[in-house]
Amino acid sequence: MAVIGSGPAGFYTSYKVLSKIENGTVDMYEHLPVPYGLVRFGVAPDHPEVKNCEDKFQEVAESPNFNFIGNINIGPDPGSLPLKAIAPHYDAILFAYGASQDRKLGINGEDTVNGIYSARAFVGWYNGLPEYSDLAPDLTLGEEAVIIGQGNVALDVARILLSDVNSLKETDITEHAIDILSRSRVKSVRVVGRRGPMQAAFTIKEVRELLKLPDVAFRPIPPTQLPPDMSKLPRAPKRIMQVLAKGSEASLEDVPRSWSLDFQLSPTSFNPDQSNNLASLSFDKTSLGLEPFDPKARVTSTDEHAELPAEMAFRSIGYKSEAISGLLELGVPFDNRLGIIPNDQEGRVLSLEWENGVKQHVPGMYAAGWVKRGPTGVIASTMSDAFLTADRIAEDWHSQAPFNGGEEVKIGWEAVKVEAEKRGCRRVSWEDWKKIDAAEVARGKNSGKKREKFTSIKGMLSVLE
Ligand SMILES: Cc1cc2nc3c(=O)[nH]c(=O)nc-3n(C[C@H](O)[C@H](O)[C@H](O)COP(=O)(O)OP(=O)(O)OC[C@H]3O[C@@H](n4cnc5c(N)ncnc54)[C@H](O)[C@@H]3O)c2cc1C
Incomplete structure (x- = not known):
């Protein structure tokens, strides 16, 4: 499964999917070199206890079946990976990219x-x-x-x-x-x-x-x-x-x-x-x-x-969430009025077309978090909502429902990385993030702070040179 976005929705869904689908593999794409979405960039600095969920996310990321693919934006711009370049290499895609407007x-x-x-x-x-x-x-x-x-x-x-x-x-x-x-x-x-x-x-x-x-x-x-x-x-x-x-x-x-x-x-x-x-x-x-x-x-x-x-x-x-480029090519609609990817409220993405009076699930496409239900709700509600999506993914998998691109074996990042290299993407792995993390904590110590964040992508990547 490819997960787009490393906020609470992406991590909690990954956690549950990995625990329910034996030998499942998750590749998590994040456009910044650092993980955790609004837990890092939204939650107020004087609410450190709210960030305890990062411990759970770290545990997920340490799983051998999980790959963090940071510093890679899913989109059409130079240095990004278009959705169509990653889609053929996964059985499922989870849209968990939050609300960035x-x-x-x-x-x-x-x-x-x-x-x-x-x-x-x-x-x-x-x-x-x-x-x-x-x-x-x-x-x-x-x-x-x-x-x-x-x-x-x-x-x-x-x-x-x-x-x-x-x-x-x-x-x-x-x-x-x-x-x-x-x-x-x-x-x-x-x-x-x-x-x-x-x-x-x-x-x-x-x-x-x-x-x-x-x-x-x-x-x-x-x-x-x-x-x-x-x-x-x-x-x-x-x-x-x-x-x-x-x-x-x-x-x-x-x-x-x-x-x-x-x-x-x-x-x-x-x-x-x-x-x-x-x-x-x-x-x-x-x-x-x-x-x-x-x-x-x-x-x-x-x-x-x-x-x-x-x-x-x-x-x-x-x-407000917005559509990422290339959704429609995968048959995934976007509701601009509600700012969500239309879904059955349980996480299965629904197509625009009606069949027998109901909208059909786009095989292999799922959503969680703010892009699934709109930009409201705290981390706890995002977690329940992500667990629901994960349950549906596991249910579909175990019932052999159709997934993305038929039954051929997909190899995820192993195939995508060739394209990523061609496009000049510089992937940040979980090990790399741990180095950035350690450098931030060390910078903080100098001034008696918990951490001093890098505030530019260049600064974050400089740790890895
Ligand atoms: C200011 C603020 C303060 C908050 N404070 C609290 C609080 O104190 N307690 C609490 O419980 N909840 C709080 N919340 C709510 C909480 O942050 C959300 O419920 C939760 O973060 C939503 O999770 P998400 O994964 O859907 O989205 P996000 O956390 O936004 O994660 C989405 C991720 O997707 C990435 N992404 C976006 N586009 C792309 C792309 N094209 N390619 C790759 N990656 C992409 C983003 O960089 C981001 O990392 C707060 C929210 C805000 C805005």
């Missing part, structure tokens, strides 16, 4: 005004994603930042902006991020959403963490926006509402920094000053209808407007 608002000023960043870029930058190593966000433009979106990624961004930089120094946050964060002038962060507290996407753990940040106060939520009788709510929302109503211990008068959750605001434009730097954001106020505390309440715009001053804004309205 971000959703946009499509409002005035989004692409032209200075001081607006996507959360994906900002998170990638502080976590050392090579694509954003040069982002250098200017956090000295002013004291007020607005984050658009109220999911956990938005709260990660707020926490990193408001944390005492000394508390991050021992984590694996990049040195360039420490440098810029230590010069930050940001004092107030507003986390803005279109809906109300009962419909918001954040979870209690992340809210609590922000409420407990030393020397950071929470601006109270207007009581009218919270359910009047919390005792009747189910347990989970009740706890969140109570935590929000209680607020932070620190009060606005006593501490230098603050944050707020601003509900029922839908952004309409980013407004520049005369130097084209962000000065404020305009919003339409929204209505939640007659049942504002119903978790399913839908928002509609009203005629009322609001404006918030801000010199920096972060767009955090979600990640």
